[in-house]
Amino acid sequence: MAFGDNRLPLKSRSELELKLNCSSPASAVATFPQKANAYVLSLIQSAHDPIGRQVLPDPRELDDQTAGNDPLAEESQSPAPQIIHRYPNRVVFLVSDQCAVHCRFCMRKRRVTVGGEVGAHLIEQGLHYIRSQSQINEVVLSGGDPLMLDDGRLTGVLQALRSIPHVRLLRIHTRIPSMLPQRVTQALAQRLAAFRPIYVNIHFNHPAELTPQARHACGLLADAGIPLGSQTVLLKGINDEPGTLIELFETLLELRVRPYYLHQLDRVPGTAHFRVALDNALALLAKLRGQLSGLAIPHFMVDLPGGGGKVALTPQAILKKEENHWLIRNWEGHIFQYPFG
Numbered sequence: 001m002a003f004g005d006n007r008l009p010l011k012s013r014s015e016l017e018l019k020l021n022c023s024s025p026a027s028a029v030a031t032f033p034q035k036a037n038a039y040v041l042s043l044i045q046s047a048h049d050p051i052g053r054q055v056l057p058d059p060r061e062l063d064d065q066t067a068g069n070d071p072l073a074e075e076s077q078s079p080a081p082q083i084i085h086r087y088p089n090r091v092v093f094l095v096s097d098q099c100a101v102h103c104r105f106c107m108r109k110r111r112v113t114v115g116g117e118v119g120a121h122l123i124e125q126g127l128h129y130i131r132s133q134s135q136i137n138e139v140v141l142s143g144g145d146p147l148m149l150d151d152g153r154l155t156g157v158l159q160a161l162r163s164i165p166h167v168r169l170l171r172i173h174t175r176i177p178s179m180l181p182q183r184v185t186q187a188l189a190q191r192l193a194a195f196r197p198i199y200v201n202i203h204f205n206h207p208a209e210l211t212p213q214a215r216h217a218c219g220l221l222a223d224a225g226i227p228l229g230s231q232t233v234l235l236k237g238i239n240d241e242p243g244t245l246i247e248l249f250e251t252l253l254e255l256r257v258r259p260y261y262l263h264q265l266d267r268v269p270g271t272a273h274f275r276v277a278l279d280n281a282l283a284l285l286a287k288l289r290g291q292l293s294g295l296a297i298p299h300f301m302v303d304l305p306g307g308g309g310k311v312a313l314t315p316q317a318i319l320k321k322e323e324n325h326w327l328i329r330n331w332e333g334h335i336f337q338y339p340f341g
């Protein structure tokens with residue numbers, strides 16, 4: 001059984017509409033259903049605040065008719081129903097198609113919208129594929145959200161993966177600590193930690209998500225000895241100011257969550273109003289270096305269309321390559337000569 005159905009009950013949905021003085025744009029919801037929970041709704045003061053924008057439907061979603069709901073061609077790199085195999089050594093294993101909330105900008109809407117439970121036979125097919133490919137040394141559990149599985153199913157999958165000799169590393173990608181932190185208990189943290197080496201990457205987009213409950217959830221995982229990373233989606237009007245990102249990354253580092261990736265938003269329909277142009281993104285990034293510990297600066301990643309994979313982009317540092325030296329720009333914009341050889 002999946003962990004709870006925390007879809008918003010109708011009664012509180014209308015309460016929220018009253019609170020926000022708006023009604024859900026019906027056709028945006030028809031395209032991608034709204035899903036939230038009591039905890040997340042309690043954090044939303046207005047439809048336009050950083051969490052409201054991420055989970056409440058917006059009529060602008062209907063303006064973006066970008067073709068294709070699978071821009072990274074994940075389905076064509078899928079040798080088994082729940083597996084994405086793009087890089088030789090590691091696979092993504094979609095063990096759940098459900099999430100605590102629906103993020104309006106989700107890159108896997110095509111799966112999350114359906115949101116059914118992933119049947120045991122599909123998990124078994126995924127495990128079978130991983131067993132058959134000895135070059136796979138790392139499995140990234142994703143979805144949907146792997147932590148939507150109950151403890152029994154989740155540990156069942158982890159146990160099966162641990163028993164495959166060539167699988168050396170386990171990784172979980174989750175948004176639960178930010179959107180349903182109550183799901184992270186000490187018992188869960190200890191169960192996960194038993195599968196070490198296991199890494200957990202948490203999706204956090206804004207400092208407003210770092211509530212006492214979310215901090216507690218991160219603390220439980222870190223105290224259990226699980227190395228934590230974060231993934232952030234760059235979102236216009238939500239976190240595309242240097243101050244917001246600095247506050248987010250600094251606080252994450254304090255919470256023992258190492259900022260890992262800042263993602264350029266993938267091109268799925270209904271998300272254009274969230275997208276930051278690449279040159280603005282790089283200008284933003286250039287402002288972080290002088291103000292943040294290197295430990296708090298994630299890589300800025302672009303996921304190439306058609307399954308080309310992720311590439312880290314950095315602000316232009318090499319200005320010119322001369323015969324014996326390069327001209328390199330530092331974090332303040334000053335230019336230095338650096339010997340070539």
Ligand SMILES: *Cc1c(COP(=O)(O)O)cnc(C)c1O
Binds near residue numbers: 085086087090091092
């Ligand atoms: C992002 C991703 C991974 C993991 O990539 P890392 O750079 O190791 O975090 C693996 N497979 C696919 C298909 C991915 O999209």
Ligand code: SF4
Binds near residue numbers: 098100107108145203
């Ligand atoms: S938590 Fe991740 S997979 Fe789930 S809706 Fe949000 S972005 Fe999509």
